[in-house]
Each structure stands twice: as structure tokens, then as C-alpha cells.
Amino acid sequence: MPTISRKGLLMPESPIRKLVPYAEQAVKDGKYIYHLNIGQPDIKTPEVALRAVKENDIEILSYSRSEGSESYRKKLAKYYNNNNINVSHKDIVVTCGASEALLFLFSSIMDPGDEVIISEPFYANYIAFSVASGVKVVPAVCSIEDNFALPSIDAFEKLITPKTRAILICNPGNPTGYVYSKKEIEKLASIVKKNDLFLVADEVYREFIYDGGTHHSIMEEEGLDEHAVIIDSVSKRYSMCGARVGCLVSKNKTVLKTVLKFAQARLSPPTYAQIASKAALDVPQTYFDNVLEEYVGRRNVLIAELNKIDGIKVAMPKGAFYCIVELPIKNSDHFAQWLLENFNIDGETVMVAPAAGFYSTPGIGLNQIRIAYVLKKESLIKAVHILKEALKVYKD
Structure with a gap:
């Protein structure tokens, strides 16, 4: 049988997108997902x-x-x-x-x-x-x-x-x-x-x-x-x-x-x-001022809510709209998949990006996730609550 290239074998899966099949199945099962996994802003295009x-x-x-x-x-x-x-x-x-x-x-x-x-x-x-x-x-x-x-x-x-x-x-x-x-x-x-x-x-x-x-x-x-x-x-x-x-x-x-x-x-x-x-390029500065104010508010709410969870560590972002969160778990890939397949609160769950894919050094980031705070504040609060409750029952 013909084989694919070594380069093709080495090409990594996206840590952001590889969980999509599990998310699609979760939606088919009637779950609502808070997407913290991808940097797709919900801000309206000008x-x-x-x-x-x-x-x-x-x-x-x-x-x-x-x-x-x-x-x-x-x-x-x-x-x-x-x-x-x-x-x-x-x-x-x-x-x-x-x-x-x-x-x-x-x-x-x-x-x-x-x-x-x-x-x-x-x-x-x-x-x-x-x-x-x-x-x-x-x-x-x-x-x-x-x-x-x-x-x-x-x-x-x-x-x-x-x-x-x-x-x-x-x-x-x-x-x-x-x-x-x-x-x-x-x-x-x-x-x-x-x-x-x-x-x-x-x-x-x-x-x-x-x-x-x-x-x-x-x-x-x-x-x-x-x-x-x-x-x-x-x-x-x-x-x-x-x-x-x-x-x-x-x-x-x-x-x-x-x-x-x-x-x-x-x-x-x-x-x-x-x-x-x-x-x-014609959008006025007020567009960016409003967007910036919104993201600062989202960041502050997200960090405040995350810091209420025992056993986690979170870095304070000074720009963009992402943060890395260290969780009291061993394998965030497994945890992220488990959230989609096996956990929900009143039919709602969250999708996160396992952070190991953001490192090239083996063994680093296995207990970390990346969160994109591109959702409204109310949704971020609900999503972090789900994370908090999930960590109480998750077993590695």
C-alpha cells in the first residue's frame, strides 16, 4: 500500500480543532457548549x-x-x-x-x-x-x-x-x-x-x-x-x-x-x-476603544472567577484575549474530551484547548489549558462554574 510522507506523519493535529468531532457529537446529544477553545471573537465585524x-x-x-x-x-x-x-x-x-x-x-x-x-x-x-x-x-x-x-x-x-x-x-x-x-x-x-x-x-x-x-x-x-x-x-x-x-x-x-x-x-x-x-481600515478609533473595554471587562471577570477554584494557577494576560490555566489534573487532553463526552450541568458543558499542543518541549503543559475569553461576561461566569464543578468529580 502506498505510504504518506514522513512530513505528513510529523504534522501535528491542532490542539484547538482536534476535539471538534466530540463537540459535534455533544451538540447532537442535545448539549450546549461554551466555546473557550478558539479565538473566534463574537464582536461584530465592522x-x-x-x-x-x-x-x-x-x-x-x-x-x-x-x-x-x-x-x-x-x-x-x-x-x-x-x-x-x-x-x-x-x-x-x-x-x-x-x-x-x-x-x-x-x-x-x-x-x-x-x-x-x-x-x-x-x-x-x-x-x-x-x-x-x-x-x-x-x-x-x-x-x-x-x-x-x-x-x-x-x-x-x-x-x-x-x-x-x-x-x-x-x-x-x-x-x-x-x-x-x-x-x-x-x-x-x-x-x-x-x-x-x-x-x-x-x-x-x-x-x-x-x-x-x-x-x-x-x-x-x-x-x-x-x-x-x-x-x-x-x-x-x-x-x-x-x-x-x-x-x-x-x-x-x-x-x-x-x-x-x-x-x-x-x-x-x-x-x-x-x-x-x-x-x-476606515473604522474609527472608537471601535477599538469599545472593543478594548469589552475585553478588559471579560478578562477581569474570567480571572476573578478562575481564582475562586481551589488548586488552579492562572497567568494574568496583558494583551490579546487568551490565558493559560494550570489545573490540578494530569492530562488536559483527556479532561477536555471528558468534558464533552461525559460531563454537563443542566445540559451545558465547555470546550477548552489542551495546552500541551502549545509547547514543543515534551512533557510540558500536560496539566494546562488555554482559554479564549471571546464570550460575553455572563457566559464566561457560567463556563467557569462548569469547570469548577467538573474538577470536583473528574478522575485522571
Whole structure:
């Protein structure tokens, strides 16, 4: 019988989506599920974006340029300049989501067998992108004990080998909600310049910063033009996950030229989604102010409720809309499946994301879950209550 590739065997299942069959069965059995497992905001997509698609007068839905339409990239460049990121539209390649941007970048700057250092825990699909590219992930391990703060420069530099090509961060972080300070970005900048590496920042949650904090982009740093690459997306910023429009931003012309070759191979990003994304750039600051206020309230309610549960540990997120929770159990994969199959309160249960999939280090995160607080406060309170009661009866 023909066999699949080694790469296919190594490709991990999504810790976020692998429980979907159990959730579907739970719904068929009549249960209501509070979805804490996936970062799908319930915030309404800006009307201006939806209207731009509904009311356009396109007669032929044609290809755009492989790097994305010029009009969208020019408007996107203005957005970046308003956020202290001095770029032109020629520094941007539009992609089918941030995922495609990372896949193109990995293939552009690394060969099979090369290494990328990523602060851990990290967005689970980084592992999938590395497997698809034949790249090895080297984790810079962070701990819930100190709220997932960045390791020291010494710790980072000890991980660098002749195979290292890049350092990748997510800022603010998924799954931790950690926000990197200006000082930490400066430390990373010094490391990549010293060792001639790329510094890649997934900045899709840029607008979601809490408690008076600020976002410091890697492209605000002096002297990083040849090193810095931003990965971005409209998915979370405008609650447009289904648009599948992201981008890669860099002043390194060789990187952009190489990424463009991969972009040409897939022809172009979706035309309608670019129209919606361009229109979304017109939303006023009040939109983000209201969204931010809502997420701060949700975070505060979630953390307060979780802290009422004996035996758990939770990190305080400073951005994005996720947190890591350590539970008094041995295996969160089993626990998450058990919640869907065997536990409910008055026909209601919860779906969580087991956190081991957000680590590449074996044996870490087995007793942790990631929670996405993308539900209304009342639903979060009910969901945490279900978790609390479930932990009283669950046996590993």
C-alpha cells in the first residue's frame, strides 16, 4: 500500500480543532457548549467592511496582483505609519492570512534542518509551519510562575547554533496574553544584530493591550531594517477571521522578493476579502476603544472567577484575549474530551484547548489549558462554574 510522507506523519493535529468531532457529537446529544477553545471573537465585524463587499459593482471577479492590490497596500501602509511603523506599500506582501505569511517566510529564510527559536508556549500552528518547512523549533521556555516573561539574553544566546536563522515572537502573545516591553524588544534586537539573525514578530493582536500598556513593534527599532519581519492579519483586529487576509511587512528587499515568488505560485490573495479589509481600515478609533473595554471587562471577570477554584494557577494576560490555566489534573487532553463526552450541568458543558499542543518541549503543559475569553461576561461566569464543578468529580 502506498505510504504518506514522513512530513505528513510529523504534522501535528491542532490542539484547538482536534476535539471538534466530540463537540459535534455533544451538540447532537442535545448539549450546549461554551466555546473557550478558539479565538473566534463574537464582536461584530465592522459594517463598513461588510458593506464594501455587498455594495461593490464588480462585474468580473479577477485576480489581484500576487503581492496584493496596490490600493489596499497603500492604505495599509498609512495604517502602519499611524502606528509608528515607517513603511511604504512596497514593503508589504498581502497573504491568505497570517498563516500563509509565516509559511512563505519560513521557506524564504530557512532551509530544511535550520532552526528557529520561539518563546514557549507559542501559537500551536508554529509547529505545523515548521514541520511543513522542514525547520526545527528550538524553544525558549517561559513559565507560568513568572507570568511567561521573556527569558534572559543569556538564555536566548545559549540556544543559538550555526543552524539558527531566526527568533520568532508573538506580541501580544497567543496563548499567554504576554506583552513584550520596549526593553525586551531592544534585547532581542541586540541579539539578532549580534548574531546576524532574523527577528520575526507576529503582531496580529497589536490593538489588544490592557492596563495602560503600549505596543512596541520590532519595526520601531533602529538598525533592524535587514533583520525585522512583521506578520499581521485582519482576523482578530476587525473580527474578520473568515476573510483570510494577512500580510508580511519588511524593509529587507531580498526577503520580500523571495516571498513574492511563493506568492506568485499561489497566484493572488482573495479579491473580495481585500476589498473588505481595505474598507475595515476606515473604522474609527472608537471601535477599538469599545472593543478594548469589552475585553478588559471579560478578562477581569474570567480571572476573578478562575481564582475562586481551589488548586488552579492562572497567568494574568496583558494583551490579546487568551490565558493559560494550570489545573490540578494530569492530562488536559483527556479532561477536555471528558468534558464533552461525559460531563454537563443542566445540559451545558465547555470546550477548552489542551495546552500541551502549545509547547514543543515534551512533557510540558500536560496539566494546562488555554482559554479564549471571546464570550460575553455572563457566559464566561457560567463556563467557569462548569469547570469548577467538573474538577470536583473528574478522575485522571
